[in-house]
Amino acid sequence: MYTNISFTCECGSVVEHMAFYPVFVADTEKEREEYQETELETECDRCGRPYQVLVKNNFYDVEIIVDNGEIRVEHTEPQYEESELDLLLPKESSQIVLFREQLNTVQLLVSAKVEEKAQYGLHVMLYSHLVASAEGYLYSTFTKFVTQHDSLLRKLVETDPEFSKQKFSLSDIFVSRETLKDTIDKYLKDLIFHNMKKTKEMYLSVLGFDFGHIPWFFRAVNLRHHCVHRGGYDKDGNSLNINSDVILSLMNHLSDLIEAIEVRVKDFDDEGNKRVTYR
Template sequence: MGRAKEAMMQAWQDEEMVEWIEENIGEDAGEEGSPEWEKAVQEYHDYHERRELHDMEDYYRSEYEWYLNSKSPHGTFLKEVRNIKNLLNVETDNEAYFSLLVMSHAHTVASLEAYLASTFIQTVTNSDLFIRKLVESDPVFSKTKFTLKEVYEKHENIKVTVAMHLKDVIFHKVDKVKPMFKDVLGIDFGNIEWLAKAVSLRHHCVHRAGIDKDGERINLSADSINHLITDCQVLTHNIEEELLFLDDGSF
């Protein structure tokens, strides 16, 4: 940003601040440079910070509610990997095809992550038993202390509270996801070393466009991605099978 543009932005922000002070504090703000004015400026910044925080909370809440209300996570996952398989049949030059492979690998992993997140969040938040198991087994929840007022407030929005926490857990960290499914839902992923490798490879796809730390292209092919898709499909199918016989404590 150039200096002229910076000056213009600063002038606009100063004007917005003065208007807010005049509207909300008025003559009590005193003159610019006075202690009263400095206090008014601080009140403006506090208000601005609270508004930004509120907007951010609204954004995240809408995202968390998407996880809570998402329809058929498994169906969505299957649709996405089917689309990826179709894309792999596109004919193009080698350079463009490598880019396609990079995006396809990353999207396959992301599709599995979305399935795991949506499935776990929906299953847990729709069962008091699973919510209790999560609170007891999760290190963050188990160590959190609340006042009686906070307990009441949290209970009123328990689904969103739990969803917010679970969304904050980075689901591509297999060392966290696997035990959560096991401890709370009793679903064992088995050996998923292949997923840990796929996630590691995905890092190169997302952050370095398919180039490793040595500056070399990572080893991707249509076969490797199709194989990854198959492994993901087997995992999601097994999870869906387990969910059919899950005892959620309801009558």
């Protein structure tokens, strides 16, 4: 980081200096309020008088002190160097990167020129792929956070009815505790994440994310079933209403939902607790 400082030298000349100091990275509120100090030197271009510059900064602001505060100094708003921005910007998860790539692929293919007789078959496959891509994101994101954070793991065990059904003898308690993460991992792998009723409940009770009113997703899952198991036809042999407009509409719905989930899960700290949002 850097800020441009200026002050008046004893000789009357204005001293200007670009003061560089480390970016402040912190996770907790206590750490954000603590100051780090950087000592610098500058001198007057006119008379050569040296000056000691102390930069004190925390997460919120920066203070510039010249010669132990005996010199009145002004400074500009702090600026980030381009290489420092990676320290501040949240890393994109592999789950969201993959999902976006899958959406981009569908967008390219849905507008591709194919023979008319092959167009419906292509649309059926793309529709299925969209729903499967969303299911993959929902599974991998939920599993990643629950298995890596004990607080979220506990929420799942305490709120999922499946675990309340399980009974243990006293002799089994410690063994069950040691293998709990493996048990959870297997349980999640066996779940069908396009079961939207179950998925909605788990995301809300464990991750605190409310899917809201999503009848469009339930319809998409139903259509996907016909696409996968009946080749794009319903039980009566009728073709489904799937075309490029329907596919693009589903893409927009899924993108909005998944991106909202991604914002939510970025709020969790390393302990699985929701971060406090600051100005």
